[in-house]
Amino acid sequence: MLNQRQRDILRAVVDDYVSTAEPVGSRTLSRKYGLGLSPATIRNALADLEDEGLLRQPHTSAGRVPSDQGYRVFVEELMALSPLAPSVRADLLRRQAEAEDLRDLLTQTARLAAVLSGCTAIVRSPRPAGARIRALSLVPVTDRKLLLVVVSSTGAVTHRQVLLEEPIAPEEVAALAVGLQQHLLERPLDALTGRVLEGLAERMGRHRDLIRQVIGRVEAPDDAVVIAHTAHLARQPEFQQRVDGLLDFLDRPDRVLRWMQEVRGGSSSPGAVTIRIGAEHRDPELQGCSVVAASYTIGDEVAGEVAVLGPTRLDYATAVTAVSALAAGLSEVFGARLPGEGRQ
Amino acid sequence: MLNQRQRDILRAVVDDYVSTAEPVGSRTLSRKYGLGLSPATIRNALADLEDEGLLRQPHTSAGRVPSDQGYRVFVEELMALSPLAPSVRADLLRRQAEAEDLRDLLTQTARLAAVLSGCTAIVRSPRPAGARIRALSLVPVTDRKLLLVVVSSTGAVTHRQVLLEEPIAPEEVAALAVGLQQHLLERPLDALTGRVLEGLAERMGRHRDLIRQVIGRVEAPDDAVVIAHTAHLARQPEFQQRVDGLLDFLDRPDRVLRWMQEVRGGSSSPGAVTIRIGAEHRDPELQGCSVVAASYTIGDEVAGEVAVLGPTRLDYATAVTAVSALAAGLSEVFGARLPGEGRQ
DNA sequence: CTTTGGCACTCGCGATGCCTGAGTGCTAAC
DNA sequence: GTTAGCACTCAGGCATCGCGAGTGCCAAAG
Incomplete structure (x- = not known):
């Protein structure tokens, strides 16, 4: 376990290194940080910290640099968080x-x-694991192209093109949209697994392939x-x-x-x-x-x-x-x- | 104007420099490129090209490097385009x-x-200057939040949240959408300037503010x-x-x-x-x-x-x-x- | 007149070596 | 336990040097 002095010094080393990007020496520490200790004393503490694996020396006669482990101790025990104004x-x-x-x-x-x-x-x-389908809409773009728009409860909007083999009338699209809405609104996105969808496609009868195509793509969000x-x-x-x-x-x-x-x-x-x-x-x-x-x-x-x-x-x-x-x-x-x- | 030799040499310099990122010397040129000329001859040509401002020397006793102007001549006159397989x-x-x-x-x-x-x-x-509104839809998300989805003739889909002061019923949303579609479908996006929109808002009577809000945002596409x-x-x-x-x-x-x-x-x-x-x-x-x-x-x-x-x-x-x-x-x-x- | 070989010259770059300064560990004194 | 002192280490800066790539110019060859 570290004593108070070692903790103060480790904190000072991290602070200094973070701001200068240069290895930190005992003299600097003694001068810049109000530790009230001579460089020699600090050197002893530094050596201890190095033994603990919290500091490293890039080479023999350079100052110290925090090791990954040193940073870990710093963030877990030493870091002073000042809340935002x-x-x-x-x-x-x-x-x-x-x-x-x-x-x-x-x-x-x-x-x-x-x-x-x-x-x-x-x-x-x-x-979120429980994101649900908040809104769903099919926009006819041309008679063979629809746009599926899904809004999730997170506010994410995803849209996918759906290309059809056969032309489809706008009224039919509207009916299809209503059908989909009935079955899918407020259902969790996660639950849209293969089995559920297969069942849905069966139940809705017509446009089975279309439905498969549509829904298989809902779950991959854009960004x-x-x-x-x-x-x-x-x-x-x-x-x-x-x-x-x-x-x-x-x-x-x-x-x-x-x-x-x-x-x-x-x-x-x-x-x-x-x-x-x-x-x-x-x-x-x-x-x-x-x-x-x-x-x-x-x-x-x-x-x-x-x-x-x-x-x-x-x-x-x-x-x-x-x-x-x-x-x-x-x-x-x-x-x-x-x-x-x-x-x- | 450049003679054939100068053109060949400029081309060679650019080719070599592009692939090596090192200044190119006369010897290299004479060896690597089948110019059939001695380094000395090439040096003369290089000096000429430098006088023309097409080449630069990073320092005396370095090879030549194309200048911006040299690249320009290269792309306009010398570059050999090989079409893709x-x-x-x-x-x-x-x-x-x-x-x-x-x-x-x-x-x-x-x-x-x-x-x-x-x-x-x-x-x-x-x-494109003439992009038109191919499809337009209003998706009710909650009773105070709509999603406006616009598909342009380029295939670009933009969506915007529209937040309302007052709750609105789904049927009303649908009616509004139909109204907007009547007035806006197939109109060029560019034409959606303030005056046109103002007129539209007037004509549609209710929800004037809403319409303003909605349409002002259509023209700023996402990506x-x-x-x-x-x-x-x-x-x-x-x-x-x-x-x-x-x-x-x-x-x-x-x-x-x-x-x-x-x-x-x-x-x-x-x-x-x-x-x-x-x-x-x-x-x-x-x-x-x-x-x-x-x-x-x-x-x-x-x-x-x-x-x-x-x-x-x-x-x-x-x-x-x-x-x-x-x-x-x-x-x-x-x-x-x-x-x-x-x-x- | 053009091309080329030769030659002296230039200069960046890498290697070498020296010196300095920052930093250390150790020890002995406080 | 703390500190001053000292010998030691080593990276980095700086000058030096040699090499090699490259040049421009000139005179001879084609």
């Missing part, structure tokens, strides 16, 4: 509430997270993740050589999505902030990176996450306050809007 | 035709362009540009120091859009390929970059562009064949689908 918080919430639609809301949130934290931000679209400000990653000195790998990773929504889900993984208690540091990531591209993610909720269910991504040397305290405030904002906006009263 | 072309078209909807089509196209050219690719959503594979930019040796500026630029869809429009600017003949090189860009972030853009059409109108972005040292021939093939593919897909027969 109420005015700032209110401003964030206002901006979120002003969003025009779901997409806009997520984009705005991601941008705000990026600006506040100085990192690349990622927001995962809401997909799984929104990413803002990748430029912040490229600015980090430690990534100069590897930006392309990271960009490549972020370019593939499916991978990012899987990864986000995995990050949340264990701790899925609503509102919790998950932090994953450096080697704790499985993906090789993400070595040297940390992610701070906060989940937001719709109703009482975890629906998605707001996250920021940066080098392990990142300002965890700022990141945590930013993502939790924004995730809370999302929860609030969803809470206010979605049960259905349509308040803006 | 029919099988490749067919494959591209097949992949485009398989796209599920507009969004998917544009994303696929951008990815293909990026892979073929080895550059970052940008596709601008179709917005103006699709960007693929920014990682390719980061990989370019010449951009190591400046990736962040470029990423920053690409992060703002509005700027990218404006810029794409400006690039097409002059030559708007359908199917034309526009190339803009280095200093020809106004934006300071784009110095040292080139863009190759081909426009695609819907009907006979230019609707948008497929473009690739890279360093001035880019493989213009490959880029040109790639973007023109893909733009032609888009034109074809739109041509086949959009008049309304819904063929896949």
Whole structure:
């Protein structure tokens, strides 16, 4: 276990390294941080911390740098979170509430997270386990082309083209839409598995193939993740050589999505902030990176996450306050809007 | 005017520099390219080309590098375009035709362009001057929230939330939708200016405010540009120091859009390929970059562009064949689908 | 008159070596 | 337990050097 001095020093090392990106030496610590200790004393403490595996030396006569494990101790025990000023918080919430639609809301949130934290931000679209079909409509585009529009209880709108073999009359489309609505409205999206749909197709008789085609596509929503400000990653000195790998990773929504889900993984208690540091990531591209993610909720269910991504040397305290405030904002906006009263 | 030898040598310099990223010397040229000339002779020609402003020397005793102007001469007079193998072309078209909807089509196209050219690719959503409203629907989500869905003749689907002060009954929504359809279907999107809408709102009597709210938002489509594979930019040796500026630029869809429009600017003949090189860009972030853009059409109108972005040292021939093939593919897909027969 | 070989010259780049300064660990004194 | 002092280490900056790629110019050959 660490004693108070070691804790103070570890905190100082992390603070300094985060802001300078240079290994921190005993003299600097003694001068810049009010520890009231001589460099020599600090050196002893540093050596202890290194033995514990919380600090590393890039080379013999360099200062210390926090190890992944050191960051972990920092975020779990030492980090001083200063809550956002109420005015700032209110401003964030206002901006979120002003969003025009779901997409806009997520984009705005991601941008705000990026600006506040100085990192690349990622927001995962809401997909609560219990999302239901709130509205469903078939729009005839031509006599052989329909547009299926589904609005889920999260506010997500998905639309798919449906191309037909045979022409269909508008009245028939309308009848079909009513039929679908009867069977599908308020049903959970998750429940739209093969068997259920097969049954539905049977029951509705005509247009069986059409129905299959239509419904099989409802569950794949358009935007799984929104990413803002990748430029912040490229600015980090430690990534100069590897930006392309990271960009490549972020370019593939499916991978990012899987990864986000995995990050949340264990701790899925609503509102919790998950932090994953450096080697704790499985993906090789993400070595040297940390992610701070906060989940937001719709109703009482975890629906998605707001996250920021940066080098392990990142300002965890700022990141945590930013993502939790924004995730809370999302929860609030969803809470206010979605049960259905349509308040803006 | 350049003589044949100078032209051959300029072409060789560009070819070599594009593939190696190293300044090209007279010896290399004499060895690698079948010019049948001694290095000394080539040196004379190089000196001439430098006097013409088509080549530069990074420093005395280095090889030559094409200047922006040199690239311009290259693309206008010297570049040898080899058309794509029919099988490749067919494959591209097949992949485009398989796209599920507009969004998917544009994303696929951008990815293909990026892979073929080895550059970052940008596709601008179709917005032909004469795009019309093909379908329009109001989906009741709650009693105070509607979703307006508009399908344009380009296949673009836009949806907007409409929040109401007063609750509205579903039947009323349906009636309203019919009214809107009567007045708006097949009208050009461009014509939806304030005056027309005002008139419409008057004529429809009730729900005047609602109508205003609804229609004012139709014209701002969701996705103006699709960007693929920014990682390719980061990989370019010449951009190591400046990736962040470029990423920053690409992060703002509005700027990218404006810029794409400006690039097409002059030559708007359908199917034309526009190339803009280095200093020809106004934006300071784009110095040292080139863009190759081909426009695609819907009907006979230019609707948008497929473009690739890279360093001035880019493989213009490959880029040109790639973007023109893909733009032609888009034109074809739109041509086949959009008049309304819904063929896949 | 054009082409070419030869030659002197230039200059970036990588390797080498030196020095400095920041930083350490250890020990002995407080 | 803390601190001052000291010897030691090592990365990074700086100058030096040699190499090699490349040039321009000139005079001879075609």
